Amino acid sequence: MSDPQNTLLPKIVFFHSKGFLTQDIAKILSTTPAVWQRSLENQIIPSYNFFKEFLKSEEKTIAVIKHFAGILLYDLHISVAPNIEALREIGVPELNIVALFTKKPQAFTANADRFKEIVEEVKKMGFNPTKVMSGVAIHALRAMSKSAWEKKVEVYKKWGLSEDQILVAFGKHPWFMLVSVEKIMSPFFCQ
Template sequence: MRMIVGFLRKALVLQVRFTLTASPTPQSLHFLPHHFYPFSSSSTSISTSERSESFTVSYLIDSCGLSHKDALSASKLLRFETPEKPDSVLAFFNSHGFSKSQTSKIVKSLPRLLASDPDKTLLPKLQFFYSKGASKPDVAKIVVSTPGILKRSLENQIIPSFNFLKDFLQSDEMAITVVKRFSRILLFDLHTYVASNMNALQEFGVPKSNIAGLLMYRPMAFMVNPNLFRKNLEEVKKMGFNPSQMKFVLAIQAMRAGGESCWERKIDIYKKWGWSEEEIRLAFTKSPWCMIYSEDKIMAKMDFFVNKMGRESSLIAHRPFLIGLSLEKRIIPRYSVVQVLLSKGLINKDISLVVLFESTEKTFLERFVNAYKEEAPQLIKLYQEKINL
């Protein structure tokens, strides 16, 4: 038995030696054990894959402006060994007015687009928006803000969603305005969200024109669970808002802006400035916008009125319109004029904030600038400089 095993081992060694020294043919390689031939087809495929990945990463960095990290991540979703196809996609975006940074954002979000046929998959969607009155810059902004539009069905998703908006607003122009403001609306099931919430508003007695206004200027307000939306309607009505007035939909908009957590944060900000819950409610009923402004803007205005001007915080609660005024374009320029007049003893330091900041431009100039041309001729120049800044 040992002799037989030894014989077989020698025979195998001789066969291997003979195979390695002979000219390799496809037939001989077929019978060669895999581990004796290091340059097998699987090893070659790994090498090709690595080269493909390396080329893809380099292309994404050099031609698309992606970071190395983003390029590595994107390369897991697509590979290409030559630049022809991705070049055609980049050239397509460039020809339609997309900037390099805009194209980079799209590629980062949807890297697989680089493997698409732009004339078949991308062009029809852009042409649809053009046909509805959107300009090239408009379309670029729409796509950059919601790249997912490029991978959704034009016939089954985009066109039906757009037509829903157009049918309600009775205008392509108004519908495209909604899309420019909140392009993600085209990706939603509008019958589940928007239609249900529109019906709820009508049931509460909100005029169609006011619903259209809310849809035009705050389309995101409709993108909420219908049950929660009805709850918000009931809360607003309990606060005393009249559904037939525009303030009612503004209050809904304010409640929906940023979600419940954002609403609570803004309430906390006003409380930090000393407002009671009753004062917050009062301010909201007078001007729902006071709960729509960003937290930074609220803080900046309150800080100016209370710390810079030394006014009582509760005074602002009774005049919440003041929070909506521009610091740069109105409050600071007008206050600069007042400081000069105060330094010269020309006006009383307790001048009404309403008179000072809520009056029209014409009224302000007549009352605080032109009226003191002789005593303070530098006022008009100072005022213009502050506005220009």
């Protein structure tokens, strides 16, 4: 439905000029078609420039967008930038923020108020903000609702773990809370 010459072509040209391959652009078009409805001048270019400045690398910027093109859909002033700043405020090293953003840009798309809540929860759980695991914990909590967390806690309790043991395990390896309830319930999971 878009005007190919005036709407799509300038975006394709922009992505090509930044180093995206034709197959990368095709993937963005097919997996995240809403990107093509966003303004090149008001959304895509400013977002790209923000990420490039933050990541200090054209290659990392391209990798992030290829990994999660949806990052281009978010208003930087409502979610991404305030969430980066929230991590800086609690002392997370820039290198760790960049690493988390590069691997899990979705973690930064939460509403800024919700993101701050998550950061506070992670601090209360005793995570050291200077360590990489605090970023993993933030991603894990961001990736699920409170009800999903509670369901997983209940399933782990059925396997004999106490709530304290679950929190200790989360402190050591936050990824284990990202496993689906079905996998946790599987008898092969706990062997």
